[in-house]
Amino acid sequence: MAAVCVYCASSQGIDPSFEELAYQVGRRLAADGHSLVSGGGRVSMMGAVARGARDGGAFTLGVIPAHLVPLEVADTDAAELVVVDTMRERKRVMDERSDAVLALPGGIGTLEELFEMWTSASLGIHAKPVIVLDVDRFYAPLWEWLDALHERGFVRQSALDTLVRARSVDEAFALLAELSPAEAPGRAPGTA
Known part of the structure; x- marks a missing residue:
């Protein structure tokens, strides 16, 4: 869990x-x-x-x-x-x-939260998976922009690799299922 x-x-x-x-x-x-x-x-x-x-x-x-x-x-x-x-x-x-983090479609608040967790993951501050559920290509413009930033040298490939794009609910949950026991300790609900 x-x-x-x-x-x-x-x-x-x-x-x-x-x-x-x-x-x-x-x-x-x-x-x-x-x-x-x-x-x-x-x-x-x-x-x-x-x-x-x-x-x-x-x-x-x-x-x-x-x-x-x-x-x-x-x-x-x-x-x-x-x-x-x-x-x-x-x-x-x-x-x-x-x-783990799962980003669904959202506005500036969602983007701000997503970018903070993604940045932290890319810097090795945490090892939580950061998954973007991109149904109906909602986040396609974001991916195009990130690819352009990478091509111009502003985003490392290793940073891009820490942000995972899932195109369906099933794909997102398959990615979550890949969590190792160390990453998903199964702590009791409500514990820190």
């Missing part, structure tokens, strides 16, 4: 198919025996992934800054909801409490 940190949109008004994707990812987390670490909101994709995980019986941990509680509508149904003071503290707790 791994604690999987899922980054995704909390914006309302997006295409409902993205919320359905998030719900299915949550269900799959539970079916594969993983727990969820999320940003602690109950709306949009963030809420859908948490509902899916809970509906499947998974432990859900939500981490939300106090100033976002009214905006993201805190996920009070989470098995554990941690309210922190700052966005930096939110990311720290999410990082400490997870074994």
Whole structure:
């Protein structure tokens, strides 16, 4: 069992198919025996992934800054909801409490979180897998940009190799299943 940190949109008004994707990812987390670490909101994709995980019986941990509680509508149904003071503290707790990162479609917040975890992995600060679920080529422009940065010498190949692109839910979870016992310690839900 791994604690999987899922980054995704909390914006309302997006295409409902993205919320359905998030719900299915949550269900799959539970079916594969993983727990969820999320940003602690109950709306949009963030809420859908948490509902899916809970509906499947998974432990859900939500981490939300106090100033976002009214905006993201805190996920009070989470098995554990941690309210922190700052966005930096939110990311720290999410990082400490997870074994792997899975980025779904999202906006600037998702990108910021993804890039921080990817940068840390590329520098050897952690060994957690960083997987981008790129359904319907949502992240294709990002990959094209990263390839261009690499070609111009701004991104090392070894850094690109630490960011994994999955084109389907099945592929993403196959990658998560490859975690070694050392990388996914199976710690009890809710432990740091």
